[in-house]
Amino acid sequence: MTTNTANAAQTDIPRAEYPRPDWQRSDWYNMNGSWSFQFDHENLGLSAGWEKSDAHTFKSEITVPFSWSSPLSGIGSNDKGIAWYYKEVEWAPAAAGSKLFLRFGAVDYKCDVWVNGSVVGSHSGGYGTFEFDVTDVWSLEGRNAITVRAEDFDHNYQARGKQGYGEIRGIWQPVWLEARPQDYVRGAKFNTSLDGMIDVTTSVVAKKAGKAQLSFSFEDGAVSHRIDVELSEGNNVLRTSFVIADPKLWSPESPYLYEGEIRLTSGGQTDSISTYFGVREIGTAIIGDRSYRWITLNGKPVYLNGTLDQSFHPTGYFTYPSDQEMQDEIFLMKRMGLNFVRIHIKPEEPRKLYWADKLGILVMEDMPCFWGDPDEQARQSYESEAREVIDRDYNHPSIFSWVMFNETWGLKTESEAASLTSDVTHPHNFLPQTQEWVRDMYRWAKQVDPTRIVEDNSPCNYDHVESDINTWHFYINGYNELRNHVTGVVEKTYVGSTFNYIGGNAQSDAPLMNSECGNVWGIEGGAGDSDLAWHYRYMMNEFRRHDKMCGFVFTEFRDVVNEFNGYYRLDGSDKHFGYEWFVPGMTVADLHSPDFIVIDAPPCQTLDTGAEVTLELLRSSFSDRYHGETLQLAWELWYDHFGRRVVMNSGSEAVEWNGYGVSKLASLSMTLPEQDAVAVFAVRLSTADGKTVTRNFVTFDVRSNEVQGRYELDGQIVSVPVSSFSDSKWPYSWNALQEQKANGGDTGYFDYDIQLPSADEQSAVYDIEIYFEASSKRLLKRNVEDSVQKKLDISFMHGALADPEYNKNTYYMTDTERHESKLNVRIDGELVDTIVLADNPADSQGVLSWHYQQANNKFEEAGSYGYLCKVTLPSTLTAKLNASRSFKLQLEAVEGGLALYGRNAGRYPIDIVVHHKG
Template identity: 65%
Template sequence: MAAQAVQTSAASVPRPEYPRPDWQRRDWLNLNGAWSFRLESENESGSAEFDAEIVVPFSWASPLSGIGRDERGIGWYKREVSWTPEAAGSLVFLRFGAVDYRCDVWVNGTHAGSHSGGYGEFEFDVTAAWQTDAPNTIMVRAEDYDRKSQTRGKQGYGEIRGIWQPVWLEARPQAYVQQAKFVTKIDGTVQANLIIAASKAGEASLQFNFGDGAVCHAENVSLAPGGNLVGVSFQVEDPQLWSPETPYLYEGEIKLAAGDGGTDAVTTYFGIREVGTALFGDRNYRWVTLNGKPVYLNGTLDQSFHETGFFTYPTDDEMRDEIYLAKRLGLNFVRIHIKPEEPRKLYWADKLGMLIMEDMPCFWGNPDEPTRAAYEREAKEIIDRDFNHPSIFSWIMFNETWGLRTDAETLALTGQAGDQAVATYLPETQEWVRAMYRWAKSVDPTRLVEDNSPCNYDKVESDINTWHFYINGYEQVRAHVTEVVEKTYPGSAFNYAGGNVQSDAPLLNSECGNVWGFVSGAGDSDLAWHYRYMMNEFRRHDKMCGFVFTELRDVTNEFNGYYRLDGGEKFFGYEGFVPGMTLADLHAPDFIVIDAPPCQTAQAGTRLSVPLLKSSYSDRYHGQKLLLGWELWHDNLGTRVTGDRGVIELDWNGFGVKAIHAPIAFDLPKQDALAVLALTLRAADGTVVTRNFVTFDVRGGGETPVYDADGRFVAVPVTGFAEQTFAYQWNAIQEGKTNGGRAGAFVYDVRLPDAGELPLLRHADLYFEASAKRLLARNIEGAREKAHGIDFMHGADAAVEYNANTYYMTDDERHESRIRVLVDGEEVASFLLPDNPADSQGALSYQYQEVHNKLDEAGSYGYLCKVVLPSSIVAKLDRSRAFKLTVEADEGGLALYGRNAGRYPIDILVNVN
């Protein structure tokens, strides 16, 4: 294809908004949209012609690019553009949000410049080559060979190849504000450190107008040719502080008037806030503070991955929604994982109120000198670009020692180890990490800096003491978190490497979840049960000031998200225990900790007590009395029964964790039941502060189950069928549950009390718990174990349906089944089973898991089915005292839950009287 102008209508331009709302000029042209393209992959040189069309700004590997080829190599881009700046004599800049990895640019055949690095923003002054009286040809060469020295991050879900952030043209006068960094204090002091570029010497006027008149400040400055460093201070009266709860931004404009150098106007903003750490009371450990007060950090890992755009969001709305999705869960921060975030998404974090912990992208090779230099250059670009976002409270320089271990081959070549040596985190590399931490502190003293977010207990020097864990099982999580807390104190060598020791830095978990920690990984399974007790364990410790849960959304091979990859809902089921309870209750700054296992097995009628703690990291209710309402309730064959209840008045004072003066004591029901202790903390005006719950598997103790109903019960184990006709059938949860795949039936021989025990049979009811059964590949072909190595960090296929732990969590996707119930071949009822759910409501399916790091259909549960047998059938049963019970399913399959599975502590029950 010969060079030609690629026409793109305004309506079809993807991402049409200005890419930098934190630093915006009025005279600009969006270059997103269709460009001519050709790809020279590493395996073939390809045609010299531009034989394809690509949609910028999407990676050539992504579907939205229109190319969709995940191949390393060189991408060539071409576009013809006609554009004239509004003001005569303006400079013309060609700007790129990010290009992976090495980029060269030509305008009308003139080489405009080069850039290396996959994440930093860059620009070229193309004024000399730009034509205002003819079309301009822009040519871009983007080279991406995934070299080990590149800052790649965690791209394996979808590669960011070539141009992957917006491209635009921008006009500026001969003297312009190149950069401004705002440093704010909560007393309203603002220091603006500017770089002003000028083509010649002269005087200029600098004006700051922000916050609808709250800031009106002007200064005269003397400019020299080139870059000028200018510092300006001003005071904001009655400052409105930025926080996740009150994300106030001082939006406005910086204007530079430089006579014949022109007038430059930049729309920008700042937020007044201070981030720090502090000691409180007589503690010898710090908490993270925002605006001088403790803040409990409820966070999640954000991979920023989109299924069609990969790491480029298709629209601005989707970036906004990403922040909204986290915020609606009660989260107040996200950790952007192994990459910096796009400026527009950071803008929405600023605007909506979400704290950000931003990672530097890692490399995957040896930490040699060329690799270090590339990393250092890119880290500077990232911090310079994102400095003004009030949402960012922390920089993480490295993650899990990725790229910091020198491989065995290099060690052997340098004589430091033998051929069999493993990759090693060398002392000199540790010192470089320390230097990077200190460098970041020097260029940005306004934020917390972390050296390495570790899973190998190998920190060096840090403002935050963090660690990662992926452990499952209540006892295991409790023991691990307690151990970490007990080993965290000033001078402790725990979690540090190379003879370094802990300071009094705040303790924070920076990765946790149940995506790992299982044999062959967690697959795609429920996380609601684990999540609630993990939150309780974190809030139990005064020393811990937050966590990062893995992750906000599922990704291609990790299914531990609060949401599905497409943003679809997952249902945690907490409202089934406490009306109105959501995930946000577990993230409340004022929280009631239940210091007990998530479920305990106990004898019916037993008197129990549960210790409680109050955890406060907000002063909103300090000095007030809060009311803790509690009740013990259980389900009796479909009827909600409330037992003991009460209200405790609490003096809510002081930050941190304290024991509530006396445990709650109550009597368990005198029957088989799943009993729930439900808690609701309210303010004096009735506002709900937080909710929580704990459960009890209450057992009657006799051979026959005990329920509060007239008559006698006959219990038939769900696995005690006489025959079955399903294509696929298996039992689960220690024989507490039976499954039938596709259409088929379970048939049971049921014997009723004889006439000597029950002379006249007047009435008979059937009860059972059932769900549909979604067949997985492992149910048909058998489970397959897959080792989870570093390839998972690069997007390896999880083969999730073959994973032994997979059992899909309740979400928007339904799998239904229609069942018929027959007694001696006569249909007595039919039910539509709407789904095959698994979430925290399947409490008994969790309580009877055999091994903590293997899941056997954990969290699965069904729907209570009740059948009142017609009198004509009861009359027959009065004579026979036995019958065949058939439960028949269509293609949706059938799962039946027994006494030790699901959410109802029942087998198949026949109630007769």
């Protein structure tokens, strides 16, 4: 017989840690690991008595707690239907006379459980935790047989959420045994206040009536409270309060947890539970003389920099492979400067919520949706799961909001679609009776949890009913289109407005924020796998321009199987945004600073050389960290002159940083360069001691409009368009970006006939240098095959697989994977240089490739750029050219392909520039 003392040594099983650190007992046994498994597609198991069978009945093995469809399960089958699990366990509680519970983190969807052939219970619902008292059927000596029959038929009434990336099937969260005394604490709910008042509602189950003592001890006993109670047989609800002097508040910046235990002593036994709480208050408030509210944390405004998290993993699907990976998720979010995450259409695993509590990130947690009509069965199923979710996760200080529905999914009565298509009072089949049910769910959630913000429906169809926050979704690309859209939403948001509401309902003064945004769905055919850095920066700038907006949710944290718009790749590896090229040290986190400098200008403008430009600046503050201080705002206007950084203008000024919200700063005027250039206006806000608060920038394409271009070079130049090659040989080649870019792959060359000035025009030619912008060229499947564009429909919402290389908009964003090329440069057949092109990058550095896109809803190699290449011809060769005054330039890729960028492509406003002195 083994006891719980062996549990700590269970390192050879997945997810060996205790599943619920927010509610943990010490006497437990982890049942993750290998179970016997068998599909039952013909539903023969019950009639064949499999619940009383042994392991020989089940022909396969599965690794719990992973969905049977996931690779980590060892099954890897997406079959829906019925499956059976079987495991034998030998274990006894440490204390004689203990009650024994078999606990399941979650099983999708319906399950029946037997122990030693005796039924111990059933459960329906794919996301809630549940348990069965198995005391009376458990053998304390010898082995015990646990049998689980799981059904998952994807019924329309099931709350499934967005499982299509990888299905949740069967057991998909940990399973464990847990011992408790005869009288035990079923649960406790902590409500905290900033004054230190802690109200606790505790549920106690007693075997019989009698006296008991309930005690709370946190901070190693520094916070303690004890009450004597009279228990009745069965369930008891006990309410008590205690006060913490000078409470330490929980926030993402300082995620302080009061860790300790609850103890129930009765009948000579003690039930001890390790738990914690955080002191924090979530609310909304009108600040100053505004007519609208902001979201507040601990009584102060908080700007919500958030991301949508699908919580999907390629091996475990919606079950994290390890506890470390849950910690890493929170770390990766905070590294980006984010302070909150929206868990999309599913409740998160409890251990990840623990790390959100422990490491400090706010959580907006969605209820999972069903996909059929909102009929009675679907509503009952949904309501049951919503109760389980809120009850399970109530104590997590990180959770600040419940989202009851998403984008009207499950709220449309599709069975009546034909009769409603022309009924303008019932748009998209969201019927009045369903709207009232949504209102009921919102009010119910407010009643059971008055401590949090509740949203009725996170809308993409402007169809709120009643909500604590006024959110909306959009997926729009293009600066002007996005600016106009956001401005329009802000202007139509005010008390009494019917915008963004349905059924005659109207806005209150609820805070305005975006709850989904990005460019993945704003592109014809989907954005594929492309750079998001350019779009992201101007979108952040537009959001912070509006005093009324108090947050956003960017889609999304990591790439998934059919969406490639994450901050990170699916495996968590980095994408490269390129902001540091414009402003030294700048990262994405600069765009998430609660104290921010808005540059109220497009991301790039085309202006003449020497033009005067005036820029409007705004300060946006959603933190009082620097209020009352004088900050330094430094700026500079610079451009890259053939690899040399030239600063045209710079300066700084002191800014009194007082008050929340958005207000104007002094505008700045300056003169642009007198040559063709990509000019960068960069700002840096810093403290008196030099610590950077935030950085930002905008760019200008400065044009001379001269045929050869105008560049401050000592000598003369000949500019040759990259598409004007006289000969080429490649397996695959094409021009792009309106003939401003030449592509070839995988091996081959471009030849250019270069004509220097004649002897009559220039008596001698000396010191020839050739400048050009080039990168390697990664061939995509669509470059070598016919493009296969999958039609965008609801299947993509369910995670329909898509190969991005066939998508016409795909051009991989710069990341940790490199595609190297070796470039040989020949003059009249003579090799003069070999250049290694490190990659085929695309990010915000591709200013011109973004600026000259012809359509905002289609990408043509958007954001692509190269490296500035300089080749100096040897003097012996220059002497020959002094006589011939012409030569053949060959650019040959021996491997990895070649892309050449012209005047209106890449990041340097040059064609092939031949610079010579005479």
